[in-house]
Each structure stands twice: as structure tokens, then as C-alpha cells.
Amino acid sequence: MNTQKLLGIGAFVIAVYVAVPLAIALSGRWDFYYTLTSVALLSVASAGVWLTFYIGRINIGQGAYALAGGYVSAILVTTAGVSFWLTLPLAGVFCAALSVLIGLPILRLRGVYFAMVTLVLTEVARLTALALPVTNGAKGITSIPLPGEVSILGLTLIPDFATLGNPKLAFYFMAVTLMVICYACLWRIVNSRLGHLCRSLQQNEELAASIGVNTAYLRVLAYSISSFFGGIAGAMFVAISQSIYPSSFQVADSVNFMLNCFLGGLGYVFGPMLGTLLLYFGWDLLFTTGRYQLLIYSSLMIALMLVLPNGLLSLFDRKGGRK
């Protein structure tokens, strides 16, 4: 079992680092790099949403943290001249701190109540970005410089992105690396003592509290880790698009993060990654249908819910049940 798992992970890493760039180089479809980079980053944000699902909360507010992280990075890079690589963790930490403040009152809510509050949070983040002077209002922050060089003792670890011949490939590797690290962390969290405690919260919070689990602390912790993921994904997105506007992440994005998790399956760590890939590519493929894109997309989504109300991975459940 264990070697099988290791082989699977190894195959996945080889696929994203070697096979995908090779396939793209052979087919000449360079635009796929942008698509795949977006998928990788969105799946990082979705991973955060998944973690809040893991403690039994429906989080539709990830867009707020992605936006906050993006703005923190953009402002630090443009006004303070801080290196992008330093702003990346800073954006995550800022979002985590923010989420502790916001999470303390709202994590007492449950079910649809929590979902509603987080949805409102996304809209409020957009309004805040519009109103604050430091975010430059609706005009947003544009022409943010590309990530610079990182070197230790004269040894270049990461080259300056502006000097690279093919920044698309560099961004792809950067995003995929981030994704792999985040999912490795997520996997580690889920399979640790913390993960078991989170599962106990998901099943029955009162029962967990009655046997001595510090539920208030745990749910804030899980929520802040989730927001950390949202923040770094947002910051990275800003570095790639080199601009940020209050509408960069809005309610539809927050809803999509949630949908990614649903689609991939809530009981499976790599579910959000699969869900993001399917949703994003599905949307892209439907682009050719022009003005019927949204109609077909939403019809498919409704049809999927009618056929498989428990998510894509329930297909595997049924197979397991027959044996």
C-alpha cells in the first residue's frame, strides 16, 4: 500500500514537472501554460476551502482572502519595494492574522449561517478595496514588476523573471511547486493528530468538546491555515497578471472555490485539485460555444447534481459497496 502511494506521488510529480512541459513543447500549445498555472493556483485556494469543509464549515469567503493577499503583495512590492518572494509568505501571514480576527466571532456559526457570513465577507472585501485609499480604488494597482532574483552568497536560486526568455514556463513551475508544497502540507495535516481532531469536529462538535477537544482553538486554527492558502494563491496570481483590481476576486470566484471542492469530493485530499482542473478546463472548452457558454456550463452542473448528488468521487463509493 505504502509503495503504491509513493509510486502514485512520484508519477504525479513527474507528470507535472516533466510530462506536461514536454507535451506542451511537442504540441506547441503555449497558451496551456497560462491555463495550467491558473489551475494550480486556484487549486491552492480551493485546498484552503477544503480544509474548512474538513472541520464541517462551508466556506464561501476564500475570495476575500485571495484579494487581501493579492493587495498585500502588490502594495508591498510597488510602494515599499520589498522583494516579491518575501511578500508571498507575508501575504499569507497577513491573511491568517485577519482570519483569526474575523473567525473568532463567525466560527461560532454553523451550516448555512456560516456560509452566508463568508459569502457576505467576499463582497465586503471588494467594497473595502474600492474604498481604501491605499488600494487605489477601482483603478487598481497595475504594472507591478515581475518577481526578482533570489540568491544566497552569490548563488542564484531563482533567476530574475524579467530576464527570462520564457516567463510562462517559469510561472508554471513556480505555481506547480507551490501547489505541490501546499497539498503536501494539507496531506500531512489531515493525516496527523490535528487531522483526526478536525474530523471529530466535522462529525459532532459537542461530542468532541465533551471529551476534551479544544474546539474553539481548533476551528480558528483550521480557518487561519485555510486563509493562509487563500492569501498566497492571491499574491501569486497578482505576480502573474502584474495587476490587481477590486474585482480580481469576487463572489463568483468564492463560489467557484467551493464548487471545486464539491466536485472533486470532500473526503479526499486531492479532490479540490481534480475539481479545479475539471471546472476550469470545462469552462475553457465551452468557450467555443460563445454566448451559450454559461448556459451549457450551468446546465451541466445542474445535471451533474441530479445524477450524482454526492460529488464525483461517490462513483468510487458505489464500486466499493458492490464488492
Added chain:
Amino acid sequence: MEQILANGLYLGAQYALIALGLTLIFSLMNVLNFAHGQMYVLGGFVTYTVVAQFGLPFIVGLVASAVVLAVVGAGVERFLFRPVVARSKREESTMLLAAGIAFFLDAVILLLFGEKQRGVPKIVNGVFNWDFRLVMPYDRILIGVLAIAMIAGFIALMQYTRAGRAMRALAQDRMAAQLMGVDVERYSMLGFALGAMLAGLVGGLLVTITGVNLGMGGPTSIKAFLMIMIGGAGVISGAIAGGFILGMMESIGLTLLAAYGDITYLVIFASLMVFLAFRPQGLMGKPWG
């Protein structure tokens, strides 16, 4: 001061009507209807089509909105929510379905009515002016009064009719209502249709004043969520209170905070956070187990 209060009342009446529909659906089905704002926009467009395109009187447009949305609501409950609720393991699945329906209605509105801002001519001309202390166009007064009349009608329906009693019983305890011989499926469908109809009616009312456009759906849903969080989800009095409170806060906030820019909703949200920290179930909601 009088002006601010009057604006708040006017806004609150509409908001309360939107929140009523949402809370009705929530209490009956335990479904958070993400598509509520889209239903409201659809209602506005139906009234626009009947009044501005076909040239029929406004009241016909309003009735058409109500009928179309009631049919849409009943259909959505019968063919989408009922099978999914029956078969899904987690109650969250209905949220995905509701989000899908919201996207779907957006697409339908885009294809049928386009993305332009639409409005109908004023139904009543003239402005009510009380010594410049209170200035209010007559059509706004009319819409406000109509909205309040509809709220009163809705409450009467829920309190004094057989269907209303059945729906209240359903909201209280689905299982017990079923055991007492209430036709659960029929009244769920009726309740969903009624909730959607209310959304359509508000859309029809507001198209005369602010007009409608495609992008209004999402923000309207969000405002409706805010209201039922203030008042407490699934409680009719809570929805009305939430609507009027949000209307008042918006009206007061826009006046007081105008000097600091567009931060009214920020302040409202911050105060909501503090409020929820003390009372997570809202003003009149029941604490959950």
C-alpha cells in the same frame, strides 16, 4: 432627519419583501436559495417586457412577474431540489445545486433580455414635498405602500389560511407535520413558488424606479443574506425586522458616512460581526442544537 427615516422605511419595505421570500424557502426546505437575486432580476425583466415592449398597464406586468416566477419556483422545487434532497447524503449538496441554478438563470436572462440596463416609464408623476424637510417622488411612495401592503398580505396568508398554517407547521417540524397529515411535498412546492413569487414581485416593483440589469442578481442575494442573518434565518418576523433594519442602516449610513467615501457596507458588516459574536442566531432566530 425625516428624509433619512422616510428613505429607510422605503428601502426597508422592499428589502423585507426580498428577505421574506428567502426565509420562507429556507424554513420550509432548509435550502439556501442562492438564486434568489436572479429570480428578482428575472421578475424585473418580465415586468419590463410586458410594460415597455407590449405597452400593457403596469399592474398586468406585476401580475405577469408573479405568475412567471411562481411557475419557475414550483418547477425548480419539483424537478431539481426534490430529487437532490431525497438522494444526497449531505445537506450542502443543495447549495451546489442552488449555485448552479443561479448561474443558469443568469445565462437565461442574458440570452433572453441582453445585458443592458432596462427601466419602464414612471407610473405616477410628481414629487411629494413637505416644506423641503421631506422630499419624496410619488412613485416611490406608491411602491413603498404597495410593498408594505404585500408584506401585510403575506403575513395574513401565513396566519389565517389553511396553506399558511400547513407551511408554518412544516417550518416548525417537518416530520411532525407529515405525521399530522400535512401533504409535505405539495406545501414545499407551494412555499418555494410563493418565495420565488415574492422575489419576482419586488423585481417588478423596483423596475419602475431603479430599473434592472443583469449584474444586480448577486448583490441582491447578498443583501438578502445579510437581512436574514440580522433577523434570524427561517423566522418571518426576523426577515421583516432584518429588512427594515438594513434599510434604515443603509439610509442613515449613506448620509452620515458620505464624507468618508463608500464605506457604509463595511461599517454594517463590521457591526454585524460584533452582533453575531453576542447573538449568533440573529434577533429572533432559534438557537440551534
